[in-house]
Amino acid sequence: MFRRYAIYHLPPAGTEWSHFATRWLGWDAETGAMAEPLPNPPAGEIVETPRRYGLHATLKPPFHLTQGTTPEGLAQATADLAATLSPVRLDGLDLARIGRFLALRPRGDETALNALAAACVRTLDTFRAPPDEAELARRRARRLSEQQEANLARWGYPHVMDLFRFHITLSGSLDPETLAATEARLSQDLAPLLPAPYMIDEIALVGEMDDTRFRLISRHQLTGNAA
Numbered sequence: 001m002f003r004r005y006a007i008y009h010l011p012p013a014g015t016e017w018s019h020f021a022t023r024w025l026g027w028d029a030e031t032g033a034m035a036e037p038l039p040n041p042p043a044g045e046i047v048e049t050p051r052r053y054g055l056h057a058t059l060k061p062p063f064h065l066t067q068g069t070t071p072e073g074l075a076q077a078t079a080d081l082a083a084t085l086s087p088v089r090l091d092g093l094d095l096a097r098i099g100r101f102l103a104l105r106p107r108g109d110e111t112a113l114n115a116l117a118a119a120c121v122r123t124l125d126t127f128r129a130p131p132d133e134a135e136l137a138r139r140r141a142r143r144l145s146e147q148q149e150a151n152l153a154r155w156g157y158p159h160v161m162d163l164f165r166f167h168i169t170l171s172g173s174l175d176p177e178t179l180a181a182t183e184a185r186l187s188q189d190l191a192p193l194l195p196a197p198y199m200i201d202e203i204a205l206v207g208e209m210d211d212t213r214f215r216l217i218s219r220h221q222l223t224g225n226a227a
Contacts, residue, residue, distance in 0.1 A: 002207030007060035007120045010204040017193035022055045029054025032215035046182055049172030052213045057168045060120040061157040066129040074127045078205045081123050082220035088112045092196030095186055100174055103167035113166050121160050131156050
């Protein structure tokens with residue numbers, strides 16, 4: 001049914017800020033359907049790239065299942081992993097520029113958050129098929145650093161482990177003028193709604209269908225005890 005899988009943080013659906021941000025992107029991974037549009041939606045080119053993923057932060061990047069594994073086995077392993085992980089408390093979320101796109105970034109110490117993502121990448125890696133030559137060529141076209149290349153070879157993606165940066169994407173790569181205008185609008189309409197503090201108390205298993213859009217498969221509460 002799904003061609004790729006990933007482990008995401010999906011913000012809770014019942015909050016004002018996440019409702020706005022989901023409508024901003026236009027795709028709701030939670031329901032697997034188009035979101036109700038905003039009265040004044042962003043231009044399509046602003047959100048076209050992140051729309052198919054929905055409102056999320058990647059913890060383990062999308063991957064194909066390797067031979068000999070099953071979606072049911074992945075779901076069980078995700079549940080088992082969540083039972084060993086503790087919730088992460090952040091000071092809050094802030095609107096930020098990352099290069100030429102906009103995202104929400106965590107405020108405060110990210111040590112526990114980075115460890116959570118690393119555990120997702122490492123523990124579930126037995127389910128990941130190695131990237132094929134076409135994907136490797138696509139990644140390497142961006143002139144990877146030595147550490148990015150090592151991550152690609154070991155984990156199938158350059159920006160994991162020490163190079164991981166938690167972010168909830170809100171736009172594609174924009175020209176300077178569009179970036180500034182979009183940032184101004186989100187600073188006005190979304191930033192005042194952002195939570196402080198912010199809890200991450202579950203991980204989500206998601207899948208990509210042939211339409212290239214991601215949908216929620218299951219949420220898993222983090223029920224481990226903090227060290």
